[in-house]
Amino acid sequence: MNIKDVANCAGVSISTVSRVINNTAKVSEDARKRVEAVLKETGYRPNSLARELQQNKTYTIGVLICVTELSMSSLSQSINAITDVLKANNYNIMLANSRYHADEELSIFNTFKEKRVDGILYFAAGFAKKHYAMLKNYKIPIVMIGQKSNYIDMPYVIHDDFYAAKTATEYLIQMGHQDIGFIGLPDYDEAAGLERKKGYKLAHEMNNIPLNPSRMTEGDFSIESGYEAMKILLKNPDDRPTAVFATTDFMAIGAISCANEMGLKVPDDISVMGFDDVHVAAFYQPPLTTIHTDTHAVGTKAAELLLSLMDKENPNKITKYVASYSLMERGSVRPLSSI
Amino acid sequence: MNIKDVANCAGVSISTVSRVINNTAKVSEDARKRVEAVLKETGYRPNSLARELQQNKTYTIGVLICVTELSMSSLSQSINAITDVLKANNYNIMLANSRYHADEELSIFNTFKEKRVDGILYFAAGFAKKHYAMLKNYKIPIVMIGQKSNYIDMPYVIHDDFYAAKTATEYLIQMGHQDIGFIGLPDYDEAAGLERKKGYKLAHEMNNIPLNPSRMTEGDFSIESGYEAMKILLKNPDDRPTAVFATTDFMAIGAISCANEMGLKVPDDISVMGFDDVHVAAFYQPPLTTIHTDTHAVGTKAAELLLSLMDKENPNKITKYVASYSLMERGSVRPLSSI
């Protein structure tokens, strides 16, 4: 069933059918009625492949995320926000997950190009620089999310990772902690993980606390990696940090889980601070003290930014946005003095 | 840049270029080399819209999920499994989330039809029957996931919700509990939530324990709803259940959170049993005793089933699959006698 069949059934030309469907020009009352009747009866839906081919526009935005598991990510709210904005502007979403494989990201970019998406929202987790050669003369508008991209010179929307991490660390210091363990992320250029580490370091510097490299461990976003990192930090019973800053809520959960198994109570025996304010964070036991990031705003801004980028009439010049954050004092951190 | 440009650059016809790209027929060494050089130099990618239009096949599978938030769902492993199977068979995925709105589901089905997906994986949460009229003469192959579909007569892959829920309840009974609260889900026909409720009921029947309607509450998958339901169950300090079966891990987490706030320790003062064995479940405090569902198998089977459905040469006849489950004894349930 195609537009030609509909035209035949209604006794009009395909042009007229197209006009009725898209409401793009005037059609006589009489003709319109007949076409609409056929449309309803047959349940005909235009082939969007043909339309998109002819218009050279797919009304589809590629969203590339990079998480090992959908449920383990802090970006579901961002995705909801993106959906809202794009849907309101009549765009569809094509969501693809690289699952943290750089080569898979590349292949997704290629798919996006072949599928002719109109724009891309790129939740980057560190591989962007690797794709530099490819991205350099990639014609489709891209907004990068969660990672700066000065190197590649691409519009971006990020969380204030650096200052937020500094704030988090300073909060622990204010609470009297001087020996603060760190569970970080791989050191990719410009990535959020690296920014958070820098914030942790600066807080130490500004408070004249020497950095202790043996206190700095690394995870990979997962609960398990937080667990393993904590194991290292707690290895020596005589030499343990009094607080730990995990740069991800899920890693914080892993860390607390590990502490519990070693017979340490959080926050009584050791404080743990998270980052992200994931949905479960408030309901964990103890409720996680963490950095709340405005993921909704990030999603909204990114989508809006992309939309304005794609609008050739009045191109936007504001191509960077840094979302605000706040510290959520809950139950996983307590002052040192009270131990 | 299109295939014509490539042909011109290489000094051959477009047919030859197509043949080189798709490796679909023999091309002289000489011509092939020239084409490949141009391909590499220009970074040309064929317009898949045109290809798909002409082949009447999109190599795309629509995956329709129905969750309020990506991170709050138990299906991320299923999705990973689906991705693996489909990718291995050269299919792309178009993931869409109805966010629990029946009308949105309908609109997504329409989009899938317009975009000409080759098949659909439908994570149903109860609305399927509403869409009966539409689905009845919907031409695209669909596999339903997580919900039976005898009414609509559609192939499906499900968890063994009924027996798993019965097993869970019987476990609590074996532990000496006779007064078991229930946090269920809306009663949609054939949906998983209803099956779990039936399992809970049967376990009571078979053990001659009368059902107490005031012990049966309802949530909506979310942590918050579990919290609220628990509030109701614990309202009266003199009349509380000794155990609670939450039909979702996240609702169990909400319930435990509520219990804690009311000064009740889990499992010392009250036992809580979950369902799903979500990733965080094992790392929660206390670690959740729950039903482990084989989400990976469900995803894999569903994708394979769809693939075989789409294969017109040798159509598969096995159109139903029920995944296995197991009970994970962890820390949120304890025998009644020891209280």
Next chain:
DNA sequence: AGTTGTGCTGAAAAGCTTTTCATGCAAATA
């Protein structure tokens, strides 16, 4: 009555592939 204008309509082109079919040429056979 002749001209201009208006309002619908349909034919045809364009968008980019894949694929079929026919052709030309060289090699192999009779």
Next chain:
DNA sequence: TATTTGCATGAAAAGCTTTTCAGCACAACT
């Protein structure tokens, strides 16, 4: 030498829309 075979190639059709452009009929003018 004449004929057949085979291979590589290009022209053209098909897949389904949207959109432009020209045309037609009729009404409203001068």
